[in-house]
Amino acid sequence: MLSRVADSLFWIGRMIDRAENIARLADAARRIEALPGEGPEPNTEWRSTLISAGLRDSDLVDLEEVSRAAKPIVDL
Amino acid sequence: MGIGGPFFDEMRQGADLRECYQTVAEWLNRVSLSELHIKRAEAENLFRRIGITFAVYGEGGDPERLIPFDLVPRVFAAAEWERLERGVLQRTQALNMFIADVYGAQEALKAGIVPSDIILNNSAYLPQMQGVVPPGGVIAQIVGTDLVRTAEDEFFVREDNCRTPSGVSYMLENRQIMQRLFPELFSTGQVRPVSDYPGQLRQTLAELAPPKCTGTPTIVVLTPGHFNSAYYEHSFIADEMGVQLVVGSDLYVEDNLVYMRTTLGPQRVDVIYRRIDDDFMDPLAFRPDSTLGVPGIFEAYKNGGVTLANAPGTGIADDKAIYHFIPQLIQFYMGEEAIIPNVPTLRCALEDERAEALSKMDELVFKEVHGSGGYGMLIGPKATKDEIAAYRARSEADPGDFIAQPTLALSTSPTLGEEAGVPRHIDFRPFALLGAKPRLVPGGLTRVALREGSLVVNSSQGGGVKDTWILKK
Numbered sequence: 001m002l003s004r005v006a007d008s009l010f011w012i013g014r015m016i017d018r019a020e021n022i023a024r025l026a027d028a029a030r031r032i033e034a035l036p037g038e039g040p041e042p043n044t045e046w047r048s049t050l051i052s053a054g055l056r057d058s059d060l061v062d063l064e065e066v067s068r069a070a071k072p073i074v075d076l
Numbered sequence: 077m078g079i080g081g082p083f084f085d086e087m088r089q090g091a092d093l094r095e096c097y098q099t100v101a102e103w104l105n106r107v108s109l110s111e112l113h114i115k116r117a118e119a120e121n122l123f124r125r126i127g128i129t130f131a132v133y134g135e136g137g138d139p140e141r142l143i144p145f146d147l148v149p150r151v152f153a154a155a156e157w158e159r160l161e162r163g164v165l166q167r168t169q170a171l172n173m174f175i176a177d178v179y180g181a182q183e184a185l186k187a188g189i190v191p192s193d194i195i196l197n198n199s200a201y202l203p204q205m206q207g208v209v210p211p212g213g214v215i216a217q218i219v220g221t222d223l224v225r226t227a228e229d230e231f232f233v234r235e236d237n238c239r240t241p242s243g244v245s246y247m248l249e250n251r252q253i254m255q256r257l258f259p260e261l262f263s264t265g266q267v268r269p270v271s272d273y274p275g276q277l278r279q280t281l282a283e284l285a286p287p288k289c290t291g292t293p294t295i296v297v298l299t300p301g302h303f304n305s306a307y308y309e310h311s312f313i314a315d316e317m318g319v320q321l322v323v324g325s326d327l328y329v330e331d332n333l334v335y336m337r338t339t340l341g342p343q344r345v346d347v348i349y350r351r352i353d354d355d356f357m358d359p360l361a362f363r364p365d366s367t368l369g370v371p372g373i374f375e376a377y378k379n380g381g382v383t384l385a386n387a388p389g390t391g392i393a394d395d396k397a398i399y400h401f402i403p404q405l406i407q408f409y410m411g412e413e414a415i416i417p418n419v420p421t422l423r424c425a426l427e428d429e430r431a432e433a434l435s436k437m438d439e440l441v442f443k444e445v446h447g448s449g450g451y452g453m454l455i456g457p458k459a460t461k462d463e464i465a466a467y468r469a470r471s472e473a474d475p476g477d478f479i480a481q482p483t484l485a486l487s488t489s490p491t492l493g494e495e496a497g498v499p500r501h502i503d504f505r506p507f508a509l510l511g512a513k514p515r516l517v518p519g520g521l522t523r524v525a526l527r528e529g530s531l532v533v534n535s536s537q538g539g540g541v542k543d544t545w546i547l548k549k
Contacts, residue, residue, distance in 0.1 A: 002326050003337040 025049050084227050084487040085499055086150060096153035096547055100490075103261060104148070109496050112147060115257050116492060119145050122253050128245070128312075131305035132536050139305075144540035145250060147257070150489050150502060150522040154549040160223070160231065160506065161516050163415035166406060168219045168508040171238055171393045173409040174402075175215045178392055179205045189408050190401045195392065202354065202389030204361055208378050210387050212284040214510050217385040218277070218349075220244075223416065223504045225487040232419045232484070234503065236394040236402070238386060240351050243521040244507045245309040248273060248316070250543040251519070267545045270519035273507070274316035280511030281347045287380035288333065293346035295319045296336065298327070300352050300368045310351050324352070329372035332379040347383040348373075354388045362388075396479065397445045419484060424475040433480035434471070437464050440480040442471065457483055486531055489542065491524055501525045503533050504544065518546035 029049040055061050087097040123129075123142050131139040152160070177184050178195055179202075185192045195201055220241030222234045251270050255262055278295065285293035299310035301323050314321035326336050327345065335342040350357060356366040361374035376382045392398065400421050403414040422433040422440070433440060437456050444452040454467045471478040490497035506520035522542040523533035533539040 001339045002320055002322065003339055004323070004326055006339045 022053055025052055083485050083499070083501070084225060084230075086225075086487055086489040086502070087497075089228075094153075096151045096156075099261065099264070099266070100149060100151060103258070104490070104496050112492055112496060116145075116147055119147065119253050119257060122256070123249075126249070127308060128249050129308055130535060131303075133305075141535075143246065143535050144526060145253065146500075146524055146526070146540050146542045147254075147492050148490050148497070149254065149261075149543040149545050150504070151545045151547065154547050157518060157546045159415065161518075163231070163233075164221050164223075164506050164508050165514045165516055166410065166412065166415050167221060167233065167236070167402065168216075168510055168514060170402065170406040170409050171219060171236060172214060172216050172510055174405050175238070175387075175390050175393050176210070176213065177409075179208055179215075179389065184405060184408055187408065189404050190398065194397045198392060198395055198397065200389070200391035200395050202392075204374065205387070205389040208387075210284075211286045211380065211383045212512065214284055215387045216390040216393065217280055217284060217510050219508045219510070220505050221508065223506070224419075224484055225504070226485050227487075231416050233402070233416050234419055234484070236399065237505075238390040238394045239353070240386065241505070241507065242306045242309055242351075243505055244273060245312040246541050247507065247517075247519055247521045247544070248312075250521075250541055254543045266548050268518040268548055270517050273517045273519075274313065276509055276515045276517060277313070277349075278317045278319070280509040280515060281349060281383070281385055283511035284383050284385070285346050286377075286383045289346040294344060295347045295349065296322045296327075296345050298322055298324070298348050298350040298352055298370075300324075300356065304351070306351065313349070324368045324370050327370045327373070329370060329376050329381075332372075332376040332381040334370070334373060334376050334382045345382060347385065349385050354391065357384075357388060395445075396443065400479070419481050422480040424471050424478040424480065430471075430475050434468060437468060437480075439483070441483050442467060442478055442480050445477050445479060455483065484531070486525075486533075489522070489524065491526070491542075493526075493528075498528070500528070501531050501533065502542070519544050 026049065029045045032045040050056075050061055087094060087101065093101050120142060123145060129140045129142055132141055133139050174184060182192075184190050185195060216238040218241060220237040220243065222237070223231055224234050225231050247270055261267075281295050282293050295317065296319055297310055297314040297317070299307060299321060301307070304310070311321055320326075320336065322336055322345075327334055327348075328337070328342075329335075334345045334348070336345050352368055355363045357369045358371060358374040359366045359369055360371050362369075373382065373384075374388065377384050377387070399418065400423060403418055406412060406414045422429040424430040424433055433442075437454075438459070440456045442454040442456070454463065456464070459467070486501040486503060488499035489502045491500040492498075493500075502522050502524045504520055504522050506516060509515040522544045523535070524540050524542055525531060525533045525538070526540045527538050530538065535541070
């Protein structure tokens with residue numbers, strides 16, 4: 001096998017793995033969010049999900065805004 | 077009927093059905109128009125799913141296009157094909173002898189068959205190739221010849237393609253899709269198969285292994301990458317031949333031998349079917365800014381470390397300025413008449429031919445010698461008086477740059493339009509192979525101008541393709 005092809009296969013595998021992980025995190029957050037209860041502040045589960053996904057110091061998402069917003073993360 | 081006269085129809089002569097079209101005619105009578113339209117949509121779906129695309133740049137939108145596929149096949153009888161086959165193989169061999177001669181002893185130039193200045197001053201002539209002896213004596217292994225038909229017995233060669241002719245994947249895919257959609261058409265076994273082409277190509281390449289090759293030659297297909305307009309074809313051919321599809325960075329040269337980088341370490345490569353242009357193939361020998369090529373590969377080729385198919389510099393044989401001389405070259409090298417003639421061409425460089433050409437500018441097609449792809453052309457019958465006057469001024473100023481040809485009355489073939497059998501103009505490109513012996517699969521690519529009355533079959537300008545049947549004896 002060509003080394004270039006092996007390299008591409010490796011990265012395809014890693015990307016699929018990461019996509020699956022993120023999908024599982026999002027699924028868990030969505031289920032928790034759907035539970036009835038009075039949390040200390042709204043949307044903390046999305047906040048913790050984003051932190052788990054490595055976005056604590058990211059410029060892509062504003063965690064405070066996620067916490068304030070009263071709508072699901074997928075709309076942001 | 078004839079070269080400029082009424083159009084020859086491939087299926088019917090007046091009320092008479094041509095014998096080779098019997099199966100197609102019966103089939104067209106049997107199926108309903110709505111069924112054909114459903115099948116056409118199905119064919120388009122298959123092309124899209126398999127990913128058979130080509131790219132058109134500079135028109136905006138997604139450059140990747142599907143080629144329109146017409147369901148009505150184009151048919152050649154066994155006897156017609158027998159003559160075309162001989163003609164195409166004769167021309168392929170003569171072109172090879174000519175290229176080898178140009179880069180060797182230059183006998184044809186010394187004998188005055190072709191003026192030296194149009195060879196040596198030609199941008200397609202590669203001085204780096206002078207004196208190179210190609211492995212097996214074959215320099216252009218893969219040749220596509222564009223043919224047109226104007227009457228029952230009147231075929232012409234419109235153009236030779238000796239660089240990297242494309243389109244062969246369409247020949248193979250068109251047949252596969254026809255067999256899938258209409259298996260009953262093939263059940264009598266009268267259509268000769270084309271599926272042998274990848275095997276024959278592989279065999280041809282293996283026969284021309286370089287002198288330094290030991291054991292079974294390793295073959296690869298070298299592509300510029302997935303942005304190339306014919307990338308689908310590159311991957312398809314590599315897949316069908318069962319060889320690796322490589323880009324320039326997969327290969328490197330050491331001691332004039334070529335290796336590819338694999339997970340098991342370096343592996344020797346003996347024969348490269350390259351689909352990269354000459355200029356970009358080796359930054360050390362040609363364009364220094366090329367990042368697509370392999371440094372040192374040309375030196376390796378010259379030293380017998382690797383075979384390049386086709387060799388660099390083969391473009392000298394398909395240049396428009398050389399085209400005129402091919403029949404004389406066939407005579408010169410092979411002592412035979414050309415079986416398929418050239419389109420009669422007037423060269424403005426010669427005084428009497430120029431006078432004749434300029435006297436009937438409204439009937440002829442004028443082309444620039446070094447142009448390609450339909451740029452810089454004047455189509456006399458469709459041009460205005462002012463355009464003709466402007467073009468006349470240009471061709472009188474630089475007569476050597478222009479040629480004139482009659483407007484060819486391309487034959488028509490029934491094509492699926494809003495009705496089942498509307499006539500549309502077609503041409504034909506068979507794909508010849510030259511290894512230890514010449515080979516030609518019974519088939520080729522028929523291109524069709526889908527717009528009514530149009531004579532332009534190029535896929536970038538609204539042309540489509542058809543399956544091409546060669547019947548058994």
